[in-house]
Amino acid sequence: DARVTQTPRHKVTEMGQEVTMRCQPILGHNTVFWYRQTMMQGLELLAYFRNRAPLDDSGMPKDRFSAEMPDATLATLKIQPSEPRDSAVYFCANSAPYTDTQYFGPGTRLTVL
Amino acid sequence: AQSVAQPEDQVNVAEGNPLTVKCTYSVSGNPYLFWYVQYPNRGLQFLLKYITGDNLVKGSYGFEAEFNKSQTSFHLKKPSALVSDSALYFCAVRDWDRGSTLGRLYFGRGTQLTVWP
Numbered sequence: 001d002a003r004v005t006q007t008p009r010h011k012v013t014e015m016g017q018e019v020t021m022r023c024q025p026i027l028g029h030n031t032v033f034w035y036r037q038t039m040m041q042g043l044e045l046l047a048y049f050r051n052r053a054p055l056d057d058s059g060m061p062k063d064r065f066s067a068e069m070p071d072a073t074l075a076t077l078k079i080q081p082s083e084p085r086d087s088a089v090y091f092c093a094n095s096a097p098y099t100d101t102q103y104f105g106p107g108t109r110l111t112v113l
Numbered sequence: 114a115q116s117v118a119q120p121e122d123q124v125n126v127a128e129g130n131p132l133t134v135k136c137t138y139s140v141s142g143n144p145y146l147f148w149y150v151q152y153p154n155r156g157l158q159f160l161l162k163y164i165t166g167d168n169l170v171k172g173s174y175g176f177e178a179e180f181n182k183s184q185t186s187f188h189l190k191k192p193s194a195l196v197s198d199s200a201l202y203f204c205a206v207r208d209w210d211r212g213s214t215l216g217r218l219y220f221g222r223g224t225q226l227t228v229w230p
Contacts, residue, residue, distance in 0.1 A: 004156070033217070042222040043157075043203065056217065091156055100145060100164075100207055102218060104156030 002026040004105035006092050012111045018080040021108045023092030024073055032075045033093040033102060034060075034067055043091075049075065082112045115140050115208045117187075119221035126194050126228055134189040134224045136204030145207035146187040147218060148178055152200045160202075163187060174198070194228045201225050 005024040013019055025032050033048040047057035052069040060067065064083070069075045079086055089109050093102040116139045126132045138144050145164050149157040161172025168180045178189045189202060202225075205218040 043220045045217060048217060093157075100147070100162060100218075101159050102157075104149075104158070106154075106156050 004092055004094055004103055006090075006105035006108050008108060009106060010109045010111075012113065013082055014113050015083055016081040017112075018078065019082050019086075019110060019112075021077045021090050021092075021110070023075040023077075023105060025075065025092070025094040026096075026103060027073075029094035029096050029103070030072075031095045031097075032069060033095075034075070034077050035091040035093060035104075036088045037091060037107070038088045046077070046090075079110075082110075084112045086110060087112050115206045115219045117146075117204045117206050117219060117221040119202075119204055119224045121224050122222075123225045123227065126226070128196050128228050128230050129193050132191050132194040132198070132226065132228070134202050134204075134226060136187045136189065136221060137185050138187060138204075138206050139185065140206055144180075144185075144187075146178075146180065147205040147207070148172065148176070148187075148189050149203045149205060149220075150174075150200050151203065151223070157203060160189070196228050196230055199226055199228045
C-alpha cells in the first residue's frame with residue numbers, strides 16, 4: 001500500500017531557526033503539493049510542483065519560505081528564519097499523472113516558540 | 114475563480130441516523146467536485162469525486178454525495194451514521210491550471226462531524 005511519507009512528524013524549534021520538512025512522494029506521482037493547516041486559516045495551499053518544476057508558489061511567503069524538488073523522490077519545504085506564526089501542521093500531497101485524486105501524507109506538526 | 118463553501122462548521126447526529134454535510138460550489142466551467150475526510154492527527158483521505166455522469170456518487174465507508182447543478186450543491190450523505198464517522202470533512206473543487214488539464218483543488222474550511230452514541 002503506497003503512502004506519502006513526511007519527516008519529521010513533529011518539530012519544536014525556537015524563533016529564528018531554520019526548519020526543513022521533507023516529503024517522499026508515492027512512486028510515479030508527478031504532482032506534489034504543500035499545504036498548511038491552522039485552526040484560524042484552515043487548509044492553505046502553499047506551493048505545488050509538476051515533474052519537479054514549480055507551477056505555483058503564490059501562497060507561500062517568499063521572504064522566508066522556499067520549496068524545492070531536488071529529485072523525483074524528495075520534496076522539501078524550508079522556513080528560514082522561522083517565526084511563531086509559522087506554527088501549524090504542514091501536509092504534503094501527491095497525485096498521479098492524468099488523475100485528480102490527491103493523496104496526503106501524515107503531516108509535520110511544527111511549533112515555533 | 115473556483116470556490117466551495119461549507120456553511121456548517123459543525124454537524125451533530127445520533128448514531129444510526131442519516132447524516133448530511135453540506136457543500137456549495139462556484140465555478141466558471143464544469144465542476145469537478147471532491148470530498149475528503151480527516152481523522153484526528155492524520156492527513157486528508159479521499160472519499161469520493163464527481164466528474165460527470167450520475168448525479169449520485171458512491172464512495173468509501175458507505176458515503177455518497179449528490180450533485181445538484183441547479184442548486185450548485187454537492188452534499189455528502191450517509192444513510193446510517195457510525196460513531197467512527199466522527200471526523201473533519203472537506204469539500205473541494207478542481208481548477209484548471211495553465212497549459213494542463215489537471216490542476217489544484219480549492220478546499221472548503223471543513224465541517225466537523227460528531228456522531229454520538
